[in-house]
Amino acid sequence: VISMVPLGAYIAVSAALFFIGLTGVLVRRNAVVILMCVELMLNAGNLALIAFSRRYGAPDERGSVFVMFVLVIAAAEVAVGLAIVLALYRNRPTVDVDEVRAMHG
């Protein structure tokens, strides 16, 4: 079956969402929002992997396999990231990354 949507459109959506997420990571102060934006970037990468895998992939679905590993990494990352944010919040009641200066040296 030939799709009506070209592969470049999926890649463009993926790149745009990646840069939306990157902007959020670099611009926002709230550590929890920064974690959310990292998840958006990972998800944009997933879309590119699936799109290329569907078009060029071998019949063994390697792109989807990599997406499975990205899912695992994302779950681990958000668990550890939130744990660090909660541990920080317990010491000082803030999630503002500009105010956390304990490791400035």
Next chain:
Amino acid sequence: VTYDLVEPVVFAVLSIAIFAAGAAVVLVDRVTAAALFMALTFLAMAGMFVLLGAETVAAFQVLIYVGAITVLILYGVMFTPQAPRPYALFFQRQTPLAAVFVIFLAIPVLLAAFGFRSDRPVVRGGDLPPLGRSLFLEFAFPFEVASVLLVAAMIGAIVLVRREEDERR
């Protein structure tokens, strides 16, 4: 109405949902609303996966991203209450520098992505059998390593947030 129009229209709706909800995550003031917009982005992304013919990945996307990760982040929001703050304190101090950096990085990549010429993707369903075969035969060892990583991350998260009673005497 021919069937040829259905797929581009669904694609356009899903892309608009992804862009709008993704921008809302970055721009919206309330953290809870940002988390729910993030869930909406993930849901639209699952629709993209269905459109590409990868239903299994779409199912895992809904289960893990829309389900588990969103709930985890909502718990994180719940445990870190913040007083309302002025909009001037919304963005980091280095925002202009970051904006310049992102724009310089984004322009070539977006031009390359939009100018990407290729054949149209072949949409076909039934990705579960090949996915399971390569995951459990060819990628069996990385799969086990990933599971060990997940267990280690969970134990690490528990250790990080545990209240240490014996240190507090």
